[in-house]
Amino acid sequence: MTGIRWLGALVVAVVATTLGYAAFKVYRGSQAEQCYACRRAIHTPLRTVAIDNGRPRVFCCPACALSEHEQEGKPVRVTELTDFLTGAKLAPGGAFIVKGSDVNLCAHTHELIDADKHAADVQYDRCSPSLLAFGRREDAAAFAREHGGEVAPFSEIVSAFAR
Numbered sequence: 001m002t003g004i005r006w007l008g009a010l011v012v013a014v015v016a017t018t019l020g021y022a023a024f025k026v027y028r029g030s031q032a033e034q035c036y037a038c039r040r041a042i043h044t045p046l047r048t049v050a051i052d053n054g055r056p057r058v059f060c061c062p063a064c065a066l067s068e069h070e071q072e073g074k075p076v077r078v079t080e081l082t083d084f085l086t087g088a089k090l091a092p093g094g095a096f097i098v099k100g101s102d103v104n105l106c107a108h109t110h111e112l113i114d115a116d117k118h119a120a121d122v123q124y125d126r127c128s129p130s131l132l133a134f135g136r137r138e139d140a141a142a143f144a145r146e147h148g149g150e151v152a153p154f155s156e157i158v159s160a161f162a163r
């Protein structure tokens with residue numbers, strides 16, 4: 001009888017410790033993964049790495065990273081994208097972008113914050129238009145059929161932003 005109780009207490013303690021550690025890790029993770037430019041939380045399927053002033057920085061989405069280039073006039077070189085479907089890391093050279101679909105995780109977060117200021121939402125947002133990266137053109141095209149937007153190689157998007 002006491003043996004079973006003891007075991008029960010042990011299980012509770014182990015579960016509590018595991019949950020606590022998991023919560024701590026999530027907390028630490030959200031602390032570390034913040035957009036270098038806009039401080040928004042990073043959504044893993046949009047994670048973008050770019051070299052800004054010689055150092056690799058993590059951005060919340062490709063649009064935000066490319067806006068950094070636009071606003072400061074300094075070259076920001078994107079070195080890593082994330083496949084929106086699989087979460088796998090992508091080399092920008094071979095990536096395809098769906099631009100302007102109805103999915104924009106960054107803007108959505110933003111919208112929730114000022115839900116009652118809808119008219120003001122037209123203002124410039126560095127994470128718009130939405131840019132989502134895909135490793136395969138077919139995946140990008142299939143996504144665009146469902147959610148709108150146009151498919152383009154990442155290199156084309158970069159030159160459009162540089163103009």
Ligand SMILES: [Zn+2]
Binds near residue numbers: 037038061065
């Ligand atoms: Zn950002």
